[in-house]
Amino acid sequence: MTEKVVGYTLLVMGILIMLLASMHAISVFTGKSKPTQIFTPKISVQKPAATPLSQEEINGAIQSGDFASILSSGMANGMDGFGINPSMITDSLNFTVYFFLIQFILGLGFKISSLGVQMVRPINVTVRKNPLVGVEEK
Numbered sequence: 001m002t003e004k005v006v007g008y009t010l011l012v013m014g015i016l017i018m019l020l021a022s023m024h025a026i027s028v029f030t031g032k033s034k035p036t037q038i039f040t041p042k043i044s045v046q047k048p049a050a051t052p053l054s055q056e057e058i059n060g061a062i063q064s065g066d067f068a069s070i071l072s073s074g075m076a077n078g079m080d081g082f083g084i085n086p087s088m089i090t091d092s093l094n095f096t097v098y099f100f101l102i103q104f105i106l107g108l109g110f111k112i113s114s115l116g117v118q119m120v121r122p123i124n125v126t127v128r129k130n131p132l133v134g135v136e137e138k
Helices: 002-029 055-064 067-076 086-120
Strands: none
Touching: 002 086
């Protein structure tokens, strides 16, 4: 009887772990809450301030082949030289780590609840007499 109580407790505990992890994952991926911040963008050294280019200046730089001025204007806007904001990279890494963490927690809840189901399920062993035993060879 005590095995069934422990089994039901493990089953409920595993289901609760999975429900809470799923609800938190849904709230993070819908934007209602933020994932755990494991990676943070580095505070970069201030570069000399360059003025952002207007559309006409960008078009003129493209036609003349002066891409360095376009990249330097991107750095003035808080971008790295490649046009990717460093906070986008760290946010993507944080989402990826959060996804793997939630997968681990969901797997843990599944294992706990399946252990509880195995403890609740009755183990019935039936032994039948083998009809071939006792037959004498002639």
